[in-house]
Amino acid sequence: MKIYDGRKIIPGILIAALIFSFPFWLNFGKAAVPPKPRLPKGVKNCVKGTMYMRTSHMQLLNDWRNLVVRKNVRIFVAPTGKEYAMSLQNGCLKCHESKADFCDQCHTYLDVKPFCWDCHLAPKENK
Amino acid sequence: MEKSRRDFLKIGGISALGLSALPALKVLAGKKQPMYKLSDKALKGKRWAMVVDMKKCWEKQQKGECKDCFVACHSFHNVPQIDNPKREIKWIWTEPYKNAFPNLEYEYTDEVLKGKPFIVLCNHCSKPPCVRVCPTQATFQRKDGIVMMDYHRCIGCRYCMAACPYGSRSFNWGDPRPYIKKENMAFPTRTKGVVEKCNFCAERLAVGLKPLCVEACKAGALVFGDLGDPESEVSKLLKSNYTIRRKNDLGTHPNIYYII
Numbered sequence: 001m002k003i004y005d006g007r008k009i010i011p012g013i014l015i016a017a018l019i020f021s022f023p024f025w026l027n028f029g030k031a032a033v034p035p036k037p038r039l040p041k042g043v044k045n046c047v048k049g050t051m052y053m054r055t056s057h058m059q060l061l062n063d064w065r066n067l068v069v070r071k072n073v074r075i076f077v078a079p080t081g082k083e084y085a086m087s088l089q090n091g092c093l094k095c096h097e098s099k100a101d102f103c104d105q106c107h108t109y110l111d112v113k114p115f116c117w118d119c120h121l122a123p124k125e126n127k
Numbered sequence: 128m129e130k131s132r133r134d135f136l137k138i139g140g141i142s143a144l145g146l147s148a149l150p151a152l153k154v155l156a157g158k159k160q161p162m163y164k165l166s167d168k169a170l171k172g173k174r175w176a177m178v179v180d181m182k183k184c185w186e187k188q189q190k191g192e193c194k195d196c197f198v199a200c201h202s203f204h205n206v207p208q209i210d211n212p213k214r215e216i217k218w219i220w221t222e223p224y225k226n227a228f229p230n231l232e233y234e235y236t237d238e239v240l241k242g243k244p245f246i247v248l249c250n251h252c253s254k255p256p257c258v259r260v261c262p263t264q265a266t267f268q269r270k271d272g273i274v275m276m277d278y279h280r281c282i283g284c285r286y287c288m289a290a291c292p293y294g295s296r297s298f299n300w301g302d303p304r305p306y307i308k309k310e311n312m313a314f315p316t317r318t319k320g321v322v323e324k325c326n327f328c329a330e331r332l333a334v335g336l337k338p339l340c341v342e343a344c345k346a347g348a349l350v351f352g353d354l355g356d357p358e359s360e361v362s363k364l365l366k367s368n369y370t371i372r373r374k375n376d377l378g379t380h381p382n383i384y385y386i387i
Contacts, residue, residue, distance in 0.1 A: 034134050045172065051232060067163055069279070070267065070275075072269065073163040073165055074165055075163065075164050075165065076162075077162040077163070077164060089313060091317060118318035118319075119278060119315040119316055119317055119318045120316075121205075121312055121316060123312075124312070
Protein backbone atom coordinates (compact mmCIF):
# COMPACT_ATOMS: atom_id res chain seq x y z
CA MET A 1 0.00 0.00 0.00
CA LYS A 2 1.28 3.39 -0.90
CA ILE A 3 0.09 6.64 0.63
CA TYR A 4 0.63 9.63 -1.54
CA ASP A 5 2.52 12.29 0.42
CA GLY A 6 2.80 9.80 3.29
CA ARG A 7 5.89 11.58 4.55
CA LYS A 8 3.77 14.63 5.31
CA ILE A 9 0.49 12.97 6.26
CA ILE A 10 1.70 10.44 8.87
CA PRO A 11 3.76 12.91 10.94
CA GLY A 12 0.85 15.34 10.54
CA ILE A 13 -1.58 12.82 12.02
CA LEU A 14 0.83 12.08 14.85
CA ILE A 15 1.28 15.78 15.67
CA ALA A 16 -2.48 16.33 15.55
CA ALA A 17 -3.03 13.39 17.92
CA LEU A 18 -0.44 14.81 20.27
CA ILE A 19 -2.04 18.27 20.29
CA PHE A 20 -5.49 16.75 20.75
CA SER A 21 -4.38 14.73 23.78
CA PHE A 22 -2.34 17.60 25.22
CA PRO A 23 -4.70 18.26 28.19
CA PHE A 24 -4.45 14.60 29.11
CA TRP A 25 -0.62 14.63 29.14
CA LEU A 26 -0.54 17.92 31.01
CA ASN A 27 -2.54 16.50 33.94
CA PHE A 28 -1.08 12.99 33.76
CA GLY A 29 -0.52 11.48 37.17
CA LYS A 30 -1.94 14.47 39.02
CA ALA A 31 -5.15 14.10 41.00
CA ALA A 32 -7.53 17.04 41.05
CA VAL A 33 -7.55 18.74 44.44
CA PRO A 34 -10.75 17.69 46.19
CA PRO A 35 -12.84 20.50 47.63
CA LYS A 36 -12.28 21.23 51.31
CA PRO A 37 -15.18 23.23 52.63
CA ARG A 38 -14.28 24.65 56.03
CA LEU A 39 -16.97 23.86 58.55
CA PRO A 40 -17.90 26.41 61.16
CA LYS A 41 -16.19 26.02 64.50
CA GLY A 42 -18.18 25.28 67.60
CA VAL A 43 -21.32 24.26 65.74
CA LYS A 44 -22.05 20.57 65.32
CA ASN A 45 -25.33 20.47 63.44
CA CYS A 46 -26.68 22.27 60.43
CA VAL A 47 -30.42 22.71 59.96
CA LYS A 48 -30.61 19.20 58.55
CA GLY A 49 -28.29 16.20 58.35
CA THR A 50 -24.90 16.54 56.65
CA MET A 51 -25.74 14.13 53.82
CA TYR A 52 -28.99 15.92 53.09
CA MET A 53 -27.29 19.31 53.12
CA ARG A 54 -24.54 18.02 50.88
CA THR A 55 -26.89 16.75 48.20
CA SER A 56 -29.98 18.91 48.56
CA HIS A 57 -29.04 22.28 50.06
CA MET A 58 -30.02 24.00 46.82
CA GLN A 59 -33.50 22.52 47.02
CA LEU A 60 -33.77 23.61 50.65
CA LEU A 61 -32.63 27.14 49.79
CA ASN A 62 -35.22 27.29 47.02
CA ASP A 63 -37.99 26.09 49.32
CA TRP A 64 -36.97 28.48 52.06
CA ARG A 65 -36.83 31.51 49.82
CA ASN A 66 -40.36 30.77 48.61
CA LEU A 67 -41.58 30.28 52.17
CA VAL A 68 -39.97 33.49 53.38
CA VAL A 69 -40.82 35.78 50.50
CA ARG A 70 -44.19 34.42 49.47
CA LYS A 71 -45.61 32.78 52.60
CA ASN A 72 -44.00 35.07 55.18
CA VAL A 73 -42.71 32.12 57.22
CA ARG A 74 -39.31 33.05 58.56
CA ILE A 75 -38.26 30.65 61.30
CA PHE A 76 -37.33 26.99 60.89
CA VAL A 77 -37.78 24.79 63.95
CA ALA A 78 -35.55 21.73 63.76
CA PRO A 79 -36.73 18.42 65.27
CA THR A 80 -34.33 19.17 68.14
CA GLY A 81 -36.40 22.26 68.94
CA LYS A 82 -33.68 24.68 67.90
CA GLU A 83 -34.87 27.68 65.90
CA TYR A 84 -33.07 28.99 62.84
CA ALA A 85 -33.59 32.20 60.88
CA MET A 86 -34.51 31.21 57.33
CA SER A 87 -32.19 33.73 55.75
CA LEU A 88 -29.05 33.44 53.70
CA GLN A 89 -27.36 36.60 54.98
CA ASN A 90 -28.85 36.56 58.48
CA GLY A 91 -28.97 32.78 58.86
CA CYS A 92 -26.63 30.49 56.91
CA LEU A 93 -23.76 32.98 56.72
CA LYS A 94 -23.81 33.58 60.47
CA CYS A 95 -22.32 30.12 60.97
CA HIS A 96 -20.70 29.65 57.58
CA GLU A 97 -18.80 32.88 57.90
CA SER A 98 -16.77 32.60 54.74
CA LYS A 99 -18.14 32.16 51.26
CA ALA A 100 -14.66 31.50 49.84
CA ASP A 101 -13.85 28.78 52.36
CA PHE A 102 -17.24 27.12 52.29
CA CYS A 103 -19.57 27.73 49.32
CA ASP A 104 -16.92 28.35 46.69
CA GLN A 105 -14.92 25.23 47.57
CA CYS A 106 -17.35 22.80 45.95
CA HIS A 107 -18.95 25.25 43.55
CA THR A 108 -15.61 26.00 41.93
CA TYR A 109 -14.65 22.31 41.87
CA LEU A 110 -17.90 21.41 40.14
CA ASP A 111 -17.97 24.58 38.04
CA VAL A 112 -21.43 25.61 39.18
CA LYS A 113 -22.15 29.30 39.33
CA PRO A 114 -25.20 29.94 41.50
CA PHE A 115 -26.54 33.48 41.09
CA CYS A 116 -27.31 33.91 44.81
CA TRP A 117 -24.52 36.46 45.09
CA ASP A 118 -25.84 38.76 42.37
CA CYS A 119 -28.13 40.17 45.05
CA HIS A 120 -27.21 38.59 48.38
CA LEU A 121 -24.13 40.07 49.94
CA ALA A 122 -21.26 37.76 50.71
CA PRO A 123 -19.23 38.42 53.86
CA LYS A 124 -16.76 41.24 53.38
CA GLU A 125 -13.56 39.20 53.76
CA ASN A 126 -14.08 37.78 50.29
CA LYS A 127 -13.77 41.08 48.53
CA MET B 128 -57.50 -23.11 46.50
CA GLU B 129 -61.11 -22.13 46.28
CA LYS B 130 -62.09 -18.74 47.70
CA SER B 131 -65.65 -17.70 48.11
CA ARG B 132 -66.82 -14.27 47.04
CA ARG B 133 -67.58 -13.58 50.69
CA ASP B 134 -63.99 -14.30 51.80
CA PHE B 135 -62.62 -12.10 49.03
CA LEU B 136 -64.73 -9.14 50.15
CA LYS B 137 -63.73 -9.69 53.79
CA ILE B 138 -60.03 -9.64 53.03
CA GLY B 139 -60.45 -6.67 50.72
CA GLY B 140 -62.31 -4.72 53.39
CA ILE B 141 -59.72 -5.43 56.06
CA SER B 142 -56.90 -4.43 53.70
CA ALA B 143 -58.61 -1.12 52.90
CA LEU B 144 -59.05 -0.46 56.61
CA GLY B 145 -55.36 -1.16 57.16
CA LEU B 146 -54.40 1.39 54.51
CA SER B 147 -56.55 4.09 56.07
CA ALA B 148 -55.01 3.38 59.48
CA LEU B 149 -51.49 4.14 58.28
CA PRO B 150 -51.70 7.98 58.32
CA ALA B 151 -53.45 7.84 61.68
CA LEU B 152 -50.65 5.69 63.06
CA LYS B 153 -48.06 8.15 61.81
CA VAL B 154 -49.74 10.96 63.71
CA LEU B 155 -50.07 8.83 66.84
CA ALA B 156 -46.44 7.75 66.66
CA GLY B 157 -45.67 11.41 67.38
CA LYS B 158 -42.38 11.61 65.54
CA LYS B 159 -41.30 15.22 65.65
CA GLN B 160 -41.45 16.82 62.24
CA PRO B 161 -39.55 20.01 61.41
CA MET B 162 -41.76 23.05 61.49
CA TYR B 163 -41.83 26.48 59.98
CA LYS B 164 -43.24 29.48 61.75
CA LEU B 165 -43.29 33.23 62.04
CA SER B 166 -41.98 34.94 65.14
CA ASP B 167 -44.56 35.40 67.89
CA LYS B 168 -43.55 39.03 68.02
CA ALA B 169 -44.53 39.63 64.37
CA LEU B 170 -47.02 42.42 63.77
CA LYS B 171 -50.25 41.04 62.38
CA GLY B 172 -52.76 43.07 60.44
CA LYS B 173 -55.61 42.72 57.97
CA ARG B 174 -54.82 45.78 55.88
CA TRP B 175 -51.66 47.72 56.52
CA ALA B 176 -51.85 51.43 55.82
CA MET B 177 -50.00 54.65 56.45
CA VAL B 178 -51.24 58.13 57.26
CA VAL B 179 -48.86 60.92 56.30
CA ASP B 180 -49.49 64.15 58.18
CA MET B 181 -47.84 66.60 55.80
CA LYS B 182 -48.45 69.54 58.16
CA LYS B 183 -46.14 68.00 60.74
CA CYS B 184 -43.57 67.26 58.08
CA TRP B 185 -43.63 70.82 56.70
CA GLU B 186 -43.34 72.25 60.19
CA LYS B 187 -40.18 70.22 60.64
CA GLN B 188 -38.93 71.19 57.16
CA GLN B 189 -39.20 74.90 58.02
CA LYS B 190 -36.56 74.45 60.69
CA GLY B 191 -34.22 72.92 58.16
CA GLU B 192 -34.10 70.25 55.51
CA CYS B 193 -35.03 66.84 56.90
CA LYS B 194 -34.42 63.62 55.00
CA ASP B 195 -34.52 61.23 57.94
CA CYS B 196 -37.13 58.89 56.47
CA PHE B 197 -35.40 58.59 53.09
CA VAL B 198 -32.00 58.05 54.60
CA ALA B 199 -33.26 55.42 57.04
CA CYS B 200 -35.06 53.49 54.31
CA HIS B 201 -32.52 53.75 51.53
CA SER B 202 -29.49 52.98 53.67
CA PHE B 203 -31.03 49.89 55.25
CA HIS B 204 -32.51 48.49 52.05
CA ASN B 205 -29.34 49.05 50.02
CA VAL B 206 -31.10 51.41 47.62
CA PRO B 207 -28.47 52.82 45.24
CA GLN B 208 -28.14 56.55 44.85
CA ILE B 209 -28.01 57.23 41.12
CA ASP B 210 -28.25 60.89 40.20
CA ASN B 211 -29.34 60.40 36.58
CA PRO B 212 -33.15 60.81 36.80
CA LYS B 213 -33.66 58.31 33.99
CA ARG B 214 -31.92 55.58 35.94
CA GLU B 215 -32.53 56.58 39.55
CA ILE B 216 -33.88 54.09 42.08
CA LYS B 217 -36.24 55.25 44.81
CA TRP B 218 -38.39 53.64 47.46
CA ILE B 219 -39.53 56.79 49.23
CA TRP B 220 -39.08 60.35 47.94
CA THR B 221 -40.88 63.66 47.49
CA GLU B 222 -43.02 65.09 44.72
CA PRO B 223 -44.60 68.53 44.37
CA TYR B 224 -48.37 68.70 44.86
CA LYS B 225 -49.14 68.95 41.14
CA ASN B 226 -47.31 65.67 40.47
CA ALA B 227 -48.47 63.80 43.53
CA PHE B 228 -52.11 64.85 43.15
CA PRO B 229 -52.50 65.87 39.49
CA ASN B 230 -56.26 65.43 39.52
CA LEU B 231 -56.66 67.73 42.52
CA GLU B 232 -54.58 70.55 41.13
CA TYR B 233 -56.11 73.76 39.79
CA GLU B 234 -54.84 77.25 39.21
CA TYR B 235 -55.01 78.41 42.84
CA THR B 236 -53.67 75.38 44.68
CA ASP B 237 -50.17 76.62 44.16
CA GLU B 238 -50.80 79.66 46.38
CA VAL B 239 -50.86 77.52 49.52
CA LEU B 240 -48.87 74.50 48.45
CA LYS B 241 -46.22 76.16 46.36
CA GLY B 242 -42.89 74.42 46.69
CA LYS B 243 -44.18 72.15 49.40
CA PRO B 244 -42.88 68.61 49.04
CA PHE B 245 -45.10 65.56 49.49
CA ILE B 246 -43.66 62.33 50.75
CA VAL B 247 -44.54 59.54 48.35
CA LEU B 248 -43.88 55.81 48.35
CA CYS B 249 -45.53 52.63 47.12
CA ASN B 250 -49.23 52.90 47.97
CA HIS B 251 -49.67 49.17 48.62
CA CYS B 252 -52.98 49.41 46.80
CA SER B 253 -55.84 47.13 47.74
CA LYS B 254 -56.41 46.62 44.00
CA PRO B 255 -52.85 46.79 42.71
CA PRO B 256 -52.58 47.10 38.93
CA CYS B 257 -48.92 46.01 39.05
CA VAL B 258 -49.96 42.62 40.43
CA ARG B 259 -52.54 42.16 37.70
CA VAL B 260 -50.05 42.66 34.89
CA CYS B 261 -47.01 40.80 36.28
CA PRO B 262 -46.54 37.78 33.99
CA THR B 263 -44.49 35.77 36.49
CA GLN B 264 -46.29 36.67 39.71
CA ALA B 265 -43.06 38.17 40.96
CA THR B 266 -45.22 40.98 42.31
CA PHE B 267 -48.02 39.70 44.47
CA GLN B 268 -50.32 40.85 47.22
CA ARG B 269 -50.03 39.39 50.68
CA LYS B 270 -53.04 38.63 52.83
CA ASP B 271 -52.25 41.64 55.00
CA GLY B 272 -52.35 43.90 51.96
CA ILE B 273 -48.64 44.42 51.37
CA VAL B 274 -47.73 44.42 47.69
CA MET B 275 -44.53 42.40 47.74
CA MET B 276 -41.88 41.64 45.19
CA ASP B 277 -40.13 38.33 44.76
CA TYR B 278 -36.95 39.52 43.09
CA HIS B 279 -36.00 35.92 42.34
CA ARG B 280 -38.88 35.74 39.91
CA CYS B 281 -38.66 39.18 38.33
CA ILE B 282 -37.72 38.94 34.66
CA GLY B 283 -37.44 42.70 34.19
CA CYS B 284 -40.26 43.11 31.67
CA ARG B 285 -41.35 46.37 33.36
CA TYR B 286 -45.08 45.77 32.78
CA CYS B 287 -45.59 46.69 36.44
CA MET B 288 -43.87 50.02 35.91
CA ALA B 289 -46.23 50.79 33.06
CA ALA B 290 -49.20 49.72 35.16
CA CYS B 291 -48.33 51.63 38.34
CA PRO B 292 -49.94 55.08 38.18
CA TYR B 293 -47.73 56.39 40.99
CA GLY B 294 -44.26 55.83 39.58
CA SER B 295 -43.46 53.82 42.68
CA ARG B 296 -41.28 51.36 40.81
CA SER B 297 -37.72 51.70 39.63
CA PHE B 298 -35.80 49.55 37.20
CA ASN B 299 -32.19 48.51 37.61
CA TRP B 300 -30.67 49.34 34.23
CA GLY B 301 -27.29 48.24 35.49
CA ASP B 302 -25.60 46.69 38.49
CA PRO B 303 -26.72 48.84 41.44
CA ARG B 304 -23.82 47.89 43.72
CA PRO B 305 -21.33 50.58 42.63
CA TYR B 306 -23.92 53.19 43.60
CA ILE B 307 -24.49 51.88 47.12
CA LYS B 308 -22.35 53.93 49.45
CA LYS B 309 -22.36 51.54 52.39
CA GLU B 310 -23.77 48.09 51.97
CA ASN B 311 -26.00 46.84 54.75
CA MET B 312 -25.05 43.23 55.33
CA ALA B 313 -28.44 42.41 56.87
CA PHE B 314 -30.34 43.02 53.63
CA PRO B 315 -29.70 41.94 50.04
CA THR B 316 -29.12 44.32 47.17
CA ARG B 317 -30.86 43.95 43.84
CA THR B 318 -29.26 43.04 40.56
CA LYS B 319 -29.25 44.27 36.99
CA GLY B 320 -32.56 43.74 35.24
CA VAL B 321 -35.03 43.68 38.10
CA VAL B 322 -37.65 46.16 39.19
CA GLU B 323 -37.72 47.26 42.80
CA LYS B 324 -39.90 49.24 45.18
CA CYS B 325 -40.89 49.80 48.80
CA ASN B 326 -41.84 46.59 50.63
CA PHE B 327 -43.47 48.30 53.64
CA CYS B 328 -40.57 46.85 55.64
CA ALA B 329 -42.03 43.34 55.53
CA GLU B 330 -38.79 42.04 57.07
CA ARG B 331 -39.28 44.34 60.07
CA LEU B 332 -42.99 43.62 60.55
CA ALA B 333 -41.99 39.94 60.80
CA VAL B 334 -39.97 40.69 63.92
CA GLY B 335 -42.44 43.09 65.47
CA LEU B 336 -40.98 46.40 64.33
CA LYS B 337 -42.65 49.24 62.48
CA PRO B 338 -41.36 50.42 59.09
CA LEU B 339 -38.06 52.29 59.16
CA CYS B 340 -39.42 55.56 57.76
CA VAL B 341 -42.06 55.66 60.51
CA GLU B 342 -39.45 55.00 63.17
CA ALA B 343 -37.03 57.57 61.72
CA CYS B 344 -39.52 60.46 61.51
CA LYS B 345 -38.95 62.64 64.54
CA ALA B 346 -41.89 64.87 63.69
CA GLY B 347 -44.28 61.92 63.95
CA ALA B 348 -45.64 62.71 60.50
CA LEU B 349 -45.72 59.09 59.39
CA VAL B 350 -48.16 56.78 61.15
CA PHE B 351 -48.35 53.10 60.32
CA GLY B 352 -51.07 50.71 61.34
CA ASP B 353 -53.83 48.27 60.51
CA LEU B 354 -57.03 49.57 58.95
CA GLY B 355 -58.68 46.25 59.79
CA ASP B 356 -58.51 47.25 63.44
CA PRO B 357 -60.90 50.13 64.23
CA GLU B 358 -58.88 50.93 67.37
CA SER B 359 -55.56 51.35 65.58
CA GLU B 360 -53.91 54.74 65.36
CA VAL B 361 -54.39 54.99 61.61
CA SER B 362 -58.09 54.15 61.85
CA LYS B 363 -58.54 56.85 64.50
CA LEU B 364 -56.64 59.39 62.42
CA LEU B 365 -58.80 58.65 59.38
CA LYS B 366 -61.94 59.12 61.50
CA SER B 367 -60.84 62.44 62.96
CA ASN B 368 -59.20 64.03 59.90
CA TYR B 369 -60.06 64.75 56.30
CA THR B 370 -57.58 62.77 54.27
CA ILE B 371 -56.78 62.48 50.59
CA ARG B 372 -55.28 59.69 48.56
CA ARG B 373 -53.25 59.84 45.39
CA LYS B 374 -55.25 59.39 42.16
CA ASN B 375 -58.23 58.08 44.08
CA ASP B 376 -60.39 58.06 40.94
CA LEU B 377 -58.32 55.33 39.28
CA GLY B 378 -59.84 52.74 41.59
CA THR B 379 -56.58 51.24 42.79
CA HIS B 380 -57.58 51.85 46.44
CA PRO B 381 -54.21 53.12 47.66
CA ASN B 382 -53.42 52.65 51.34
CA ILE B 383 -51.32 55.74 51.91
CA TYR B 384 -53.45 58.61 53.22
CA TYR B 385 -52.46 62.28 53.41
CA ILE B 386 -53.50 64.94 55.90
CA ILE B 387 -52.85 68.40 54.43
